[in-house]
Amino acid sequence: MKSTRTYLDPIHREIILDFNNPCEKLICDLIDTPEFQRLRRIHQLGITHLTFQGAEGSRFTHSLGVMQIARKFIKIVSPHFPDIEEQTPFILASALLHDIGHGPFSHVTEKILDLDHEDWSCRIISDDTRVHEILDNFSKTSNLAANIIKILKKAYYPKYVSHLISSQADFDRFDYLLRDTYLAGTSYGMFALDRILHSMIIDTKDDRIVIDGDKGLVAVEDYLFSRYSMYTQVYYHKKNLAAKALLASILSRAQFMLKNQIRLNFCDDATKKWLLKDGLSTYEYLKLDDIQLNYHLKRWCEEDDAILSDLSLRFLNRRLPKTMYIDESELSESLISKIKDTLNKHGFDPVYYFRVESTGFKPYDYYRPEASLPQTNIMIKTNNGQIEELSKLSKPIEAMTKNDYATSFLTFPSELVSIIEQIKELQSCAT
Amino acid sequence: MKSTRTYLDPIHREIILDFNNPCEKLICDLIDTPEFQRLRRIHQLGITHLTFQGAEGSRFTHSLGVMQIARKFIKIVSPHFPDIEEQTPFILASALLHDIGHGPFSHVTEKILDLDHEDWSCRIISDDTRVHEILDNFSKTSNLAANIIKILKKAYYPKYVSHLISSQADFDRFDYLLRDTYLAGTSYGMFALDRILHSMIIDTKDDRIVIDGDKGLVAVEDYLFSRYSMYTQVYYHKKNLAAKALLASILSRAQFMLKNQIRLNFCDDATKKWLLKDGLSTYEYLKLDDIQLNYHLKRWCEEDDAILSDLSLRFLNRRLPKTMYIDESELSESLISKIKDTLNKHGFDPVYYFRVESTGFKPYDYYRPEASLPQTNIMIKTNNGQIEELSKLSKPIEAMTKNDYATSFLTFPSELVSIIEQIKELQSCAT
Amino acid sequence: MKSTRTYLDPIHREIILDFNNPCEKLICDLIDTPEFQRLRRIHQLGITHLTFQGAEGSRFTHSLGVMQIARKFIKIVSPHFPDIEEQTPFILASALLHDIGHGPFSHVTEKILDLDHEDWSCRIISDDTRVHEILDNFSKTSNLAANIIKILKKAYYPKYVSHLISSQADFDRFDYLLRDTYLAGTSYGMFALDRILHSMIIDTKDDRIVIDGDKGLVAVEDYLFSRYSMYTQVYYHKKNLAAKALLASILSRAQFMLKNQIRLNFCDDATKKWLLKDGLSTYEYLKLDDIQLNYHLKRWCEEDDAILSDLSLRFLNRRLPKTMYIDESELSESLISKIKDTLNKHGFDPVYYFRVESTGFKPYDYYRPEASLPQTNIMIKTNNGQIEELSKLSKPIEAMTKNDYATSFLTFPSELVSIIEQIKELQSCAT
């Protein structure tokens, strides 16, 4: 009787799960739920494949990868720290399910519609779903569903478990950096995962994860450099920003029409409630995915509303807005109003055809809202046994942390590029 | 003024196109057409990602790769064979566009609905499309659109051009083997592409491509072994066959309902015409893609028709049919009718819940219908200057060619696996 | 207190050995012996780096890799077959030590001087060496040294242990194929190692290794295709044959001089005894390596003997003999004597400047001298539970096995290439 199931993965190669192992059986059962299968229909990188065409992988594949890194870590740690065994179902299941709540185009629509996939993850885990049923059936005492929600909300004890799933150096980031760099055809995101996993120590005294500096300091620096490079080169690529700006306009137009009862020829019920943020049930939310939203975008190309159909066509056929770099000092109200006037004059409603997009990130932030949850920082154990926050030990990381990477771009229809360039130059001369 | 455009690809790394080069400008313009952008919405491997989760790439990405291999080859050959320059726009454009006619789930639905993507490729190139317009504008004399159709139909002169795009050793296969093995997380499909490209000779006397045996014989054998391994391990994996069988049942049920005017709550016009094979225009065909079909599958989960909704739910949530290997000698009518009776008894209509799937391929066929177009075979130039068909020089390839790789499987709902196993065993005993 | 030692390997990445594990402690101790460290000074591929410049790795690195594959296999197998634990020290130590007896330029000089590295492996393991001492100290009962010799000689029980170390599909070949293809910059030798390891079953009934055909048949075919490609493209490359022919002439000239008491200005004692095959002790044998032989070749460039110094200079500066393919039917005595006359006429002693090199190998031989040890063949367990020899199940492998890959080459100074070409052509016309 065959007792294993194999997933082949481009990053981690063979992921072999054994049904005789209760935790691995649990993982198989969770993978087989409709809720987890839905992640096959959500791109890992939203609409980034419009800019990096190879980046076509799904949250399904990524989530399996995060779970596999968790398994590797547990294998490495367990000979020295057998206590991890009782945390294994919590770690593996939360690694697998950490993205279960993602919606259409992942983070992209989250920002546009001001939604939070983690809230939906918690709802999907706690509501009457197949995932919930399987978690409940796992054991009478472990209270798996409730505890996974605690882990995702960083309210679980021991705290180091949350640290593994969600922190400045967690399994999620490890997987997506390696995976995204690979699919995007770049080398930026490569780092020494094995080395980091081998240098991670569970610090039971302070209940957190600590890096053995001797083994892993440079590997962790290298990982943060990779993260930094991937953000500037891939995630915040200006074409990617342009595509997001266009999508934001489409969704905001559709919202406007729904709110003002302007007739939309095609909009299914779940999509309607999602756009109106109006009483969406978990059951309905689970109908949302890249398929549903993309199909709407296709159908909206034929709507009567000129703005919605024009924007949707631009998106579908990848005629992206132009992005123009602008120094924050130049971003005056007078410039913006001049540009808006020009857009209006050429028949483009600036509400939907003009946006100032600003991007900013910190590859490693040591002061963050989560500072109240300090276990999300990267702590290093030095040669002499002391434990310090990474940026106090590494000058390049400190510099990275303090630096401001925010840049601003004007986005507008590429038809107007020469006119807007003129306006911008005139403005610069004036000041 | 920026004069290049860069595509990053996981297989070929940087693909840099120069607008100042008319052929590369042409390629950029073709990529930007709605018809080519549509390939972003069609998976390269149909529904294989249900079995190999990493295989999530699109025909868009693959088509760029085929074009890039064509460019590499032209660069290698042109110092020794400058005449290739006049063929360059034909080669590059047909490499890029060879898949432009693919429909939803690529080959999968082609077989189920008995359609031919190459016919549609020709229609899209010759009809009133943006692709057609750009091809027409390229030059007054080159008659690009008509000639690309000839290349795809293997009716173009010089004939070697077709050989590069479609033969036993063409750029299409080179790209998809390397790409699929990579995304599927296997090592089977790797072979020495550079070596083959360097050993390809344009034989002007007989107007065909010939391999310099000294340089490339083993590389070509290795390529065919890779192809063989990928077919048995990936493309014809039994889970993949199961998924295809399930999809066939769904489409055939929807067809039946449309033909017999059984009410379908959701079916857009293009999909209706496609399923009924009824007067689909090129414009309508271009609305079809994986998005459209997947959305229908999702909506069909909620149809009133019990068969359609049940099958669609199974597909969406990946509850695939069971595949059971069967020796052709066992495949008696009495066995099949017994199984069908059992299905009926358990409430499963055997028309939709039972299929015999048979698979067969030849990694290198030297007698094929195309034997009348012998330039599609692999010809080797030996040490002494003679040119021979590959299987006459290579015993392992000859053996591969002659072997019969067909196997048959019964597919049925996994709920019935133990009952059908019993029937099959009883039957075996009886004979 | 640090309890692990890490070796980083380009193929297997991190090899981490734990001192607390007695078997892994044993491996560390064996690595630290002078006898094993000597393998750092012996190239894995003899003089193949003269043809494939990247192939510069050592037997040391390879031996660690073989041991690591053995560890991987044991990890995979042990949950299902815990009995392997008692074989672990035997398997790991013989994997590590299987090449301990190799001499200068590995197989190259073995053939020239008619030596056998396996005899020397056994002597080094059984004589008074540090390796012997460590094996003896491992445990009172396991009799490690004697048993490893049995394993290397295929006389150990259980027999499957020998099969893992030395057979048609052993850890040695797995490692060298992957490693050599990587260093040589080719793709030929890549195959799915993990898949094969996962499909290997210990058949306790017949005491042998069997491949689960369902999982591993194609992976094993692919491995044999890789082996076949590497032999034809790398190991038996004609430049490689030329370099070997030149080295053979040098060693045979030095032997001749020593036997006939012609003065050699430089030859250390161990080298002298090695060339004369005269009472070399194990202690002296261990002084031999690529360093010692290369240094002699360098010094011999300045010998008074014109033949030895000329040949050595050619070798050192890589002025290799010309290889000319010759069909066996053409290889007449009259041709050979004509060529020898020509060489003599131009001042080249044909004894040292002319050789007929013939090469032949079978990627998978099912009739071999070892046929009396049938466990070295590859046995496949089919779907129906039967076990058959691979070539009975796979047509391409059968064809490969039956084929004759032997080819012959004339080797001679490249100065004479046009003259010898003429002779050869005249001869062909005459017949």
Place this chain on the structure above:
Amino acid sequence: MKSTRTYLDPIHREIILDFNNPCEKLICDLIDTPEFQRLRRIHQLGITHLTFQGAEGSRFTHSLGVMQIARKFIKIVSPHFPDIEEQTPFILASALLHDIGHGPFSHVTEKILDLDHEDWSCRIISDDTRVHEILDNFSKTSNLAANIIKILKKAYYPKYVSHLISSQADFDRFDYLLRDTYLAGTSYGMFALDRILHSMIIDTKDDRIVIDGDKGLVAVEDYLFSRYSMYTQVYYHKKNLAAKALLASILSRAQFMLKNQIRLNFCDDATKKWLLKDGLSTYEYLKLDDIQLNYHLKRWCEEDDAILSDLSLRFLNRRLPKTMYIDESELSESLISKIKDTLNKHGFDPVYYFRVESTGFKPYDYYRPEASLPQTNIMIKTNNGQIEELSKLSKPIEAMTKNDYATSFLTFPSELVSIIEQIKELQSCAT
């Protein structure tokens, strides 16, 4: 007639040189010289393979790689900057020959014996060697030999040519980082070479190389992070420092014996002159390589001198000294004299058995002696067209540059580790 020669390389894959191209013919001829073939016998990484066993590649393989990167760059640049054609022979030949003067164990002995391989490179190029002859024969007007020397000495015009061969971002570093990380089995050294090559602009106005910041800024930062990681993790690994300290002691003991006429049983003439720095001719220098020095180390294991034979045996069998980290504040004279007393007491002459090794590097130094040659710095062209030195634009690089990475280690026989630890601790308490 075959007109190309192919080198397969693990990093750059196929390097194909065409005899019909005069520059590529030149490269082939230079490769075939005895002087360049000698680089096969010198490890790229000195004795680093004692610590990272895979790092067994030669300067020969690396030099080919540097030349190949130069070719790639020229191909990228030439469409936009056709003037590079006249510099092509200078760039390719100096890329190939930049390491021609390296001696035994490369940089390791250079430091110990205070030699400079660049001086020897210039002598080998200008003296009566085969390399010189080929350079001279290339063309009557180009004065190749003299100009390559100028390039290596950074005295050539146009200056950008030197920048390509030797600067903070040169082809040499690009190749060795990628190659070393690969052979050492790490991921640290990977960076986006193609991207950097595509972003390098020849700034003819100021005669230097400038990076297009938009394209290449992050890629260059990533390259410097890679360099930083490789230095800390590989090149300055403490085991590597220990091996170098041991070698320094051996060579210094042999020097001492030669200077004081203490009998050495084995030392060939070239080695003697090299150690005594006494009138070594170019002809003699070319006899030196890793083979010669390793052979001496092997023979010295049997010298009568107890120190030389003991140290040589330790080196040969890799019994490396212990390295103990020491804070510079602890490095008092009293500590050192206590340790030396202890060594003496245990029969170890501290002159040969004790060293304080200090390591320091800057991954990117913007104030260096070469600051007088500012073209070796990395200059970035920003969005607004201005050109600035990298560390002024990148905070993390600025931090890296300013940081002090020097650390100190005591090295001594591992037999004394516990005693010296006690001394060190006592000393710490006292202060």
